[in-house]
Amino acid sequence: DAKTTQPPSMDCAEGRAANLPCNHSTISGNEYVYWYRQIHSQGPQYIIHGLKNNETNEMASLIITEDRKSSTLILPHATLRDTAVYYCIVRVAVKAQKLVFGQGTRLTINP
Amino acid sequence: GAVVSQHPSRVICKSGTSVKIECRSLDFQATTMFWYRQFPKKSLMLMATSNEGSKATYEQGVEKDKFLINHASLTLSTLTVTSAHPEDSSFYICSARDGQGAYNEQFFGPGTRLTVL
Numbered sequence: 001d002a003k004t005t006q007p008p009s010m011d012c013a014e015g016r017a018a019n020l021p022c023n024h025s026t027i028s029g030n031e032y033v034y035w036y037r038q039i040h041s042q043g044p045q046y047i048i049h050g051l052k053n054n055e056t057n058e059m060a061s062l063i064i065t066e067d068r069k070s071s072t073l074i075l076p077h078a079t080l081r082d083t084a085v086y087y088c089i090v091r092v093a094v095k096a097q098k099l100v101f102g103q104g105t106r107l108t109i110n111p
Numbered sequence: 112g113a114v115v116s117q118h119p120s121r122v123i124c125k126s127g128t129s130v131k132i133e134c135r136s137l138d139f140q141a142t143t144m145f146w147y148r149q150f151p152k153k154s155l156m157l158m159a160t161s162n163e164g165s166k167a168t169y170e171q172g173v174e175k176d177k178f179l180i181n182h183a184s185l186t187l188s189t190l191t192v193t194s195a196h197p198e199d200s201s202f203y204i205c206s207a208r209d210g211q212g213a214y215n216e217q218f219f220g221p222g223t224r225l226t227v228l
Contacts, residue, residue, distance in 0.1 A: 036219075043115075043204045043219035044155065087154075098145070099206070099217055101155040 004088045009106040018075040020105050022088030025069040030092050033064060034099070035073045037084040044087065044101075047073065078109045113139045115207050117220035124195055125228055131191045132223045134205030141207030144188040145217065146180060149202040161188050195227040 005023040012018040024033065034049040048055055048062045050071070055062045061074040075082055087104040114137040124130050134144055143162050147155040159175075161167040161182035169175045179191040188207075192199055202224050206217040 038155075041202070041222065041224070043117075043206070043222045046216060046218065098157060098160065100157065101147075103154050 004090055004102055006086075006088055006102065006105045008103060009108070011108050011110055012075075012078050014080060014109050014111050015077055018078040018082065018107060018109070020073040020075075020086050020088075020107060021070065022073070023070045024088070024090045027068050027090050028092075031090045032092070033062065033068075033071050034089045034091065035060070035062065036087045036089065036099075036101075037082075038087070038104070039081075039084040047086075078107075080109050080111060083107060083109045113137075113207075113209055113216075113218045115141075115205065115218045115220040117203075117205055117223050119223060120221060121224045121226075123226045123228065126196055127194055129191055129193045130195055130225060131189055132203055132205075132225075134188045134190070134207065134220050136186045136207040136209075136218070139207075139209045139218075140185040141188075141209065142185065143208040144182055145206045145208070146178070146188075146190050147204045147206070149204060149222075155204060158190075192225065195225070197227045200225055200227045 032049050032051050035047040036044040038044045047059050050062045064071045085104040085106050087101050116135045118133045145160050146158045148158050149155045157170050158173045159167045159169045159180050161180045163182050163185050167180035182188040202222050204222040206219045208217050
């Protein structure tokens, strides 16, 4: 699976959009981009995933660049409960079973 | 989304004893379950992958005789930490793969915090 690079930490004001970047320059054509988050002392929570098109669900939006070498997770109106570590993971959706977690981005939402 | 539970959520045991942690998929059949370990302020580290009815596959460096994994049914996997020592104190998290899902999503349990005295 391709390696990802994320900033170790970010801050965002409550009510503003939180934009979390992820670089995955070695991504292969059949690898998806997944985002999970982990709130303190809880198990990770699935957020969203995509292949090449931008995706949106009730939690977030995922913007993938045209060359697929990077992506951005957008939390449109961040709340204090969005404070968590956010993990960007690249993997083949069908064949691969493992999720390999990097260090993620620790997002702090400030009041 | 699908729900995965773990039991117990927190356990404290004496050094040398064994501890069993259960992971259940509540509303779907999980052909594959995964066990992770997480130390404070660190990322999740995959320990092993278990497929229902077969032996678990352990990641490099994980002692299979110390961390016994059983996946006897499509909704239950157990991790037994044998002869636990203080260095085994950690946050243990399981996940289950929904084999019927279109993208093989994994759903995570809430975790079990093990403290070995």
